Amino acid sequence: MSLSLPMASSALSASERALSLYEALPYPNVPLSQTARNALPEMFKMSYTTAQYLRTHTIVPPEGKVLLNAGCGSGWETLMMAEANPGAQIVACDLSPASVKLTEERLRHHGFADAEFYVLNLLELERLGIQFDFISLNDVLYLLEDPTEGLRAMKNVLKPDGIIRANLHSRRQRQVFFRLQEAFQKVGQFDVPPAVGAQNVREFMGSLREEVAQAVLWNPANYAEDAAIMNNYLLSNDKGFTIPDLFRMLQQAGLSFLSLVDRPDWSVESLFKEVPEFVRQRLATLSIMERLHLYELLRPVHRLIDFWAEHAGSSPVLPWSDEDWLSGSVQFNPLLMDNPRFRQEYSKALQEKRPYEMQWTGATHGRISIPAEKVSWLAPLLQGPTPVRELIQQAVQLGSPDEERTTAEVLTFLTNLEDFLFLMLQ
Numbered sequence: 001m002s003l004s005l006p007m008a009s010s011a012l013s014a015s016e017r018a019l020s021l022y023e024a025l026p027y028p029n030v031p032l033s034q035t036a037r038n039a040l041p042e043m044f045k046m047s048y049t050t051a052q053y054l055r056t057h058t059i060v061p062p063e064g065k066v067l068l069n070a071g072c073g074s075g076w077e078t079l080m081m082a083e084a085n086p087g088a089q090i091v092a093c094d095l096s097p098a099s100v101k102l103t104e105e106r107l108r109h110h111g112f113a114d115a116e117f118y119v120l121n122l123l124e125l126e127r128l129g130i131q132f133d134f135i136s137l138n139d140v141l142y143l144l145e146d147p148t149e150g151l152r153a154m155k156n157v158l159k160p161d162g163i164i165r166a167n168l169h170s171r172r173q174r175q176v177f178f179r180l181q182e183a184f185q186k187v188g189q190f191d192v193p194p195a196v197g198a199q200n201v202r203e204f205m206g207s208l209r210e211e212v213a214q215a216v217l218w219n220p221a222n223y224a225e226d227a228a229i230m231n232n233y234l235l236s237n238d239k240g241f242t243i244p245d246l247f248r249m250l251q252q253a254g255l256s257f258l259s260l261v262d263r264p265d266w267s268v269e270s271l272f273k274e275v276p277e278f279v280r281q282r283l284a285t286l287s288i289m290e291r292l293h294l295y296e297l298l299r300p301v302h303r304l305i306d307f308w309a310e311h312a313g314s315s316p317v318l319p320w321s322d323e324d325w326l327s328g329s330v331q332f333n334p335l336l337m338d339n340p341r342f343r344q345e346y347s348k349a350l351q352e353k354r355p356y357e358m359q360w361t362g363a364t365h366g367r368i369s370i371p372a373e374k375v376s377w378l379a380p381l382l383q384g385p386t387p388v389r390e391l392i393q394q395a396v397q398l399g400s401p402d403e404e405r406t407t408a409e410v411l412t413f414l415t416n417l418e419d420f421l422f423l424m425l426q
């Protein structure tokens, strides 16, 4: 007599496990008709122009650029990519045919008829024979057997001046989930169908004594959907990384770190009431990697280490000098200019002479807050790029006649907003 037993999940490859989960539950579960146009913090991460400005200080429109969403899931990320980059050619791929089908339906529904879709392992992307200007892979790398191999595969299809946006799970922020995943493996929940496993996890967690449940941060309200359980407590092959891991992996893949996507959140100085002098002195000598690592040791609050990377060997741009500012023109990030809600709300703040506030990047500290008297300084930008000297003249006319002081004030104000990639200088 022969028995056919289900294969234990540990015997399956990472791709087989991802396929079996995401074929049953394409991720994320967002209604097809929902637009991403007003999700500016999400679009920010997907914007080719924003990332390219960070890399080169040039404003390169997305028209005609070739963009890849690798591991596209149900296509929500692909839709953000398409909406954030008007006129770009969009290509999406995923292991799971059901996910690719949903992505195609979603993009067609929103009018992106000429996008291309492939059922394909991202490790085999070279088979397409396409080179990309920008590649995004959100919540994918850590699912691969060897994420460095995934990065290398992306590098092999990246144009010389292209940019990759990807992320890894943080080992420190997510440690509770890694512990519980191990616990649920021990009680056999990785080898049962998703609906059964999800229900068993709810029962298990609900049966824990209160102090134990609290210590593992269980909140049933967050886990009403099976997908939420599967993507956290029962996620096969989930792995955590640190900042030094990321830098090592990039180097092994022939890539260079450009920036964290939520970089306003990673300032070591922001963690102190007042930075002790010996720390300040030491910080000045640390590399970017060491500073970011210090941050994650002190405050590991980010689930993702979300980054932009480029080919190794590219030279970093130098910060703009005062002369650059005074001879340049400044403009709002094109994502803002293309966003009717932003234009409307900024104009309203201007008319009503009140402060302007908005959540800009996805970072907790990515909130833009412009005091009422400075909102009018940027008014000409609603019409398009404006010479910085014109903005200074206008600020002098509107307020203080002390030209030298006003120049310094305007430059500080513009520099801060440019650091957030809210403004761009040309």
Ligand SMILES: C[S@@+](CC[C@H](N)C(=O)[O-])C[C@H]1O[C@@H](n2cnc3c(N)ncnc32)[C@H](O)[C@@H]1O
Residues within 6 Å of the ligand: 015, 018, 019, 022, 027, 028, 070, 071, 072, 073, 074, 075, 076, 077, 093, 094, 095, 096, 099, 120, 121, 122, 123, 137, 138, 139, 140, 143, 144
């Ligand atoms: C958590 S989902 C993320 C979906 C999408 N990137 C997003 O953020 O909305 C992970 C996706 O990666 C896909 N995936 C995992 N390994 C892959 C591989 N080797 N090649 C292509 N897709 C893969 C899965 O099928 C799944 O759809």
